Amino acid sequence: MPQLAFAQSFLESYAGLEKKVRTQVEKAIEKFRQLSIADLYADKGLHLESVNNARDPRLRSIRIDNFWRGVVLAPDDGSDVFLLVRVVPHDDAYTWAAKQVYTINTATHAVEVRDIQAIEQLTPPLEENAASAPTLLFEKHSDTVLRGLGIDDQVLRAARAITEKAQLEAFGNFLPEDQFEVLQFLAEGFSPEDVYHDLVTMRRPVVPEPGSGTLATAISNSSSRITLVTGADELADILDKPFAAWRVFLHRSQRRVAYRASYNGPAQVTGGPGTGKTVVALHRVKHLLSRSPDARVLLTTYTNALAGMLRENLALLLDDDAQLSRVDVTTVDAFANRVLREHTGRTPNPIGDLDERQLWRKVQRRLGLPWTEQFLEQEFRHVVLAQGIETEAQYIATVRRGRGTALRTFQRKQLWEAIEAFRAELRDLGKTTYLLICAQAADLLAANTGHPYAHVVVDEAQDLHPTQWRVVRAAVEEGPDDLFITGDPHQRIYDSRVSLRTLGISVTGRSSRLRINYRSTAEILTWATGVLRDTRVDDLGGDGADTLVGYRSLLSGKHPQLQGYDSEHAEVTALVERVREWLQSGVLPAEIAVCARFNLMLDKVFDRLKSVGIPAVRVKDRPGDGVDGVRLATMHAMKGLEFRCVAVVGATAGAVPFAKEVTPLEVDGQQHASDMLKQRCLLFVACTRARERLVVSWSGSGGASPFLPEVVR
Numbered sequence: 051m052p053q054l055a056f057a058q059s060f061l062e063s064y065a066g067l068e069k070k071v072r073t074q075v076e077k078a079i080e081k082f083r084q085l086s087i088a089d090l091y092a093d094k095g096l097h098l099e100s101v102n103n104a105r106d107p108r109l110r111s112i113r114i115d116n117f118w119r120g121v122v123l124a125p126d127d128g129s130d131v132f133l134l135v136r137v138v139p140h141d142d143a144y145t146w147a148a149k150q151v152y153t154i155n156t157a158t159h160a161v162e163v164r165d166i167q168a169i170e171q172l173t174p175p176l177e178e179n180a181a182s183a184p185t186l187l188f189e190k191h192s193d194t195v196l197r198g199l200g201i202d203d204q205v206l207r208a209a210r211a212i213t214e215k216a217q218l219e220a221f222g223n224f225l226p227e228d229q230f231e232v233l234q235f236l237a238e239g240f241s242p243e244d245v246y247h248d249l250v251t252m253r254r255p256v257v258p259e260p261g262s263g264t265l266a267t268a269i270s271n272s273s274s275r276i277t278l279v280t281g282a283d284e285l286a287d288i289l290d291k292p293f294a295a296w297r298v299f300l301h302r303s304q305r306r307v308a309y310r311a312s313y314n315g316p317a318q319v320t321g322g323p324g325t326g327k328t329v330v331a332l333h334r335v336k337h338l339l340s341r342s343p344d345a346r347v348l349l350t351t352y353t354n355a356l357a358g359m360l361r362e363n364l365a366l367l368l369d370d371d372a373q374l375s376r377v378d379v380t381t382v383d384a385f386a387n388r389v390l391r392e393h394t395g396r397t398p399n400p401i402g403d404l405d406e407r408q409l410w411r412k413v414q415r416r417l418g419l420p421w422t423e424q425f426l427e428q429e430f431r432h433v434v435l436a437q438g439i440e441t442e443a444q445y446i447a448t449v450r451r452g453r454g455t456a457l458r459t460f461q462r463k464q465l466w467e468a469i470e471a472f473r474a475e476l477r478d479l480g481k482t483t484y485l486l487i488c489a490q491a492a493d494l495l496a497a498n499t500g501h502p503y504a505h506v507v508v509d510e511a512q513d514l515h516p517t518q519w520r521v522v523r524a525a526v527e528e529g530p531d532d533l534f535i536t537g538d539p540h541q542r543i544y545d546s547r548v549s550l551r552t553l554g555i556s557v558t559g560r561s562s563r564l565r566i567n568y569r570s571t572a573e574i575l576t577w578a579t580g581v582l583r584d585t586r587v588d589d590l591g592g593d594g595a596d597t598l599v600g601y602r603s604l605l606s607g608k609h610p611q612l613q614g615y616d617s618e619h620a621e622v623t624a625l626v627e628r629v630r631e632w633l634q635s636g637v638l639p640a641e642i643a644v645c646a647r648f649n650l651m652l653d654k655v656f657d658r659l660k661s662v663g664i665p666a667v668r669v670k671d672r673p674g675d676g677v678d679g680v681r682l683a684t685m686h687a688m689k690g691l692e693f694r695c696v697a698v699v700g701a702t703a704g705a706v707p708f709a710k711e712v713t714p715l716e717v718d719g720q721q722h723a724s725d726m727l728k729q730r731c732l733l734f735v736a737c738t739r740a741r742e743r744l745v746v747s748w749s750g751s752g753g754a755s756p757f758l759p760e761v762v763r
């Protein structure tokens with residue numbers, strides 16, 4: 051019986067197909083798996099035929115339906131593993147197959163593919179240009195060294211004509227995968243020994259298998275790009291969740307940043323929602339663990355829910371318990387809390403945001419201050435804590451970055467009095483705040499020699515406060531691979547403004563951006579990106595602007611649906627109908643999320659769903675994967691999650707932006723602008739959680755949120 055292996059390129063094309071085409075693909079695969087090799091070639095339905103003009107005679111097409119074809123690499127060496135490489139419209143299948151050649155890498159022994167036509171066409175003009183170039187990119191490496199790293203004759207000739215990194219990048223998509231990666235590492239200045247260790251030794255099977263050299267063995271050596279499916283369950287699982295393929299596969303741009311041998315200091319990866327930043331962070335942890343046998347790693351993020359998800363996913367990615375035991379996955383706050391407990395023997399007792407606001411009110415009233423409690427709290431958070439200010443003199447002298455109201459010296463003295471009063475109140479209550487715990491933990495870590503971790507990986511970095519960054523900075527010694535940071539400034543939904551550089555975290559020259567969204571359809575993505583139109587978003591480091599230019603999805607589907615209703619009752623009735631339709635079309639309850647700005651609205655949705663027998667659970671109760679029920683979440687709780695179908699309800703002008711959370715323009719212009727942006731980002735985060743279907747609704751006379759694109763007002 052023939053075996054079938056799936057290339058990453060197949061899963062990428064399959065994930066973007068419509069349901070009915072996917073069903074046809076599944077049928078074709080099923081048939082393939084049941085036939086003997088002789089029957090396979092004879093079968094009229096599958097129509098396994100060679101491709102006219104193919105440069106690689108092993109490339110065949112199979113019929114999926116009248117329009118779609120699968121492209122298969124068929125063995126011609128007596129082995130029995132067929133490789134399904136993609137599913138494309140029939141014309142594209144033939145044009146594509148006519149240019150591609152599959153080969154086996156001489157160093158990694160893995161299967162690679164190249165666009166031979168492009169390489170042949172591009173090499174001569176490159177050579178012409180190289181003849182007069184002052185330097186060549188790979189001139190310091192001999193042919194022997196390059197060959198030893200798996201570079202073959204054709205790629206060697208092309209490599210010898212490349213003069214700079216940008217040329218290599220432009221050429222990269224045509225080159226065989228492993229060879230391109232070797233060249234990228236060399237171009238970045240890694241030594242051939244490092245490259246051999248990280249790219250060849252790590253991947254190559256230790257003992258060559260009997261019969262090595264066959265396509266079947268090469269396929270089994272290509273686990274970063276090809277998956278070999280043995281059982282029907284495994285197949286169903288992969289076809290059901292092609293997205294879960296990230297556990298095995300990474301896109302080139304992701305692999306390059308996650309498995310780069312080493313960074314000479316803090317590194318940063320940004321990208322819009324769904325570009326795989328979390329996936330990259332997890333793979334980076336895997337890489338760091340495999341590079342050093344006893345290093346401890348901290349994988350950290352903003353909320354407990356996100357830390358929980360990271361923990362679960364890391365366990366799926368690492369199949370080695372010993373490695374897993376060297377990683378702590380926790381929020382920065384929880385880590386800071388632990389540091390305090392370990393160093394002082396006392397367990398800190400923090401108060402929540404509401405209690406903190408009340409305490410500020412008390413101080414404001416007692417001292418008869420002319421500022422609101424909100425202003426006092428923000429001053430403490432954005433100036434005093436953010437800058438680590440400890441004395442009145444420092445506060446009087448400081449530049450209050452990000453604050454839009456000027457304060458004279460006598461006012462600063464008044465404010466300092468309020469800050470001391472606030473601290474005294476906390477002391478009397480035997481309480482503290484989360485940020486004060488972080489400030490103390492950072493001081494303790496900085497004062498002690500020895501650092502708890504060799505590497506720290508931070509996910510969802512955009513929301514960390516400068517005080518939390520101080521903890522992160524102090525947890526690891528400055529040096530190569532100290533910090534690996536992933537985040538998206540467009541998803542900043544908490545009020546944190548940071549200049550990483552001033553906190554001793556410089557990512558200059560070690561920053562990359564991911565551009566392909568693997569989660570949402572292009573229709574959802576384009577529409578959701580409109581929520582942030584005409585805004586300027588500070589980059590992660592806080593010293594420039596970030597952009598979503600080039601951000602795109604490879605998937606396509608239905609346009610988001612936008613609908614206003616006369617009453618909330620009518621809106622919720624329509625929502626229940628919509629959820630019912632999704633369920634009837636085969637979507638599972640746990641694959642659907644209903645999201646609102648406030649819990650009050652979610653309570654109403656919960657009751658109505660329950661009354662018609664549709665199970666529902668609240669995300670804040672952290673239901674596990676196995677728990678049935680439509681997920682209900684506030685916009686804040688949607689961060690980091692994803693669902694096949696998302697309904698955003700109550701998107702009214704009064705809820706987004708929510709006036710109570712926006713500082714009035716006349717009180718502080720800068721804070722007003724920053725609060726408004728935060729409200730936009732919140733809506734953006736909620737809408738970008740949807741993979742296939744997104745509906746956004748509102749009701750009442752106030753109308754739709756002004757941030758919603760394409761709504762006729």
Ligand SMILES: Nc1ncnc2c1ncn2[C@@H]1O[C@H](COP(=O)(O)OP(=O)(O)OP(=O)(O)O)[C@@H](O)[C@H]1O
Nearest residue numbers: 293296300301323324325326327328329568569690
């Ligand atoms: N190389 C890949 N191949 C297939 N699927 C992928 C790949 N990389 C990521 N994905 C999938 O894309 C989705 C988004 O990934 P992930 O959550 O890591 O993105 P993110 O950038 O962290 O998103 P966000 O910022 O919105 O939280 C997940 O379902 C993930 O499994």
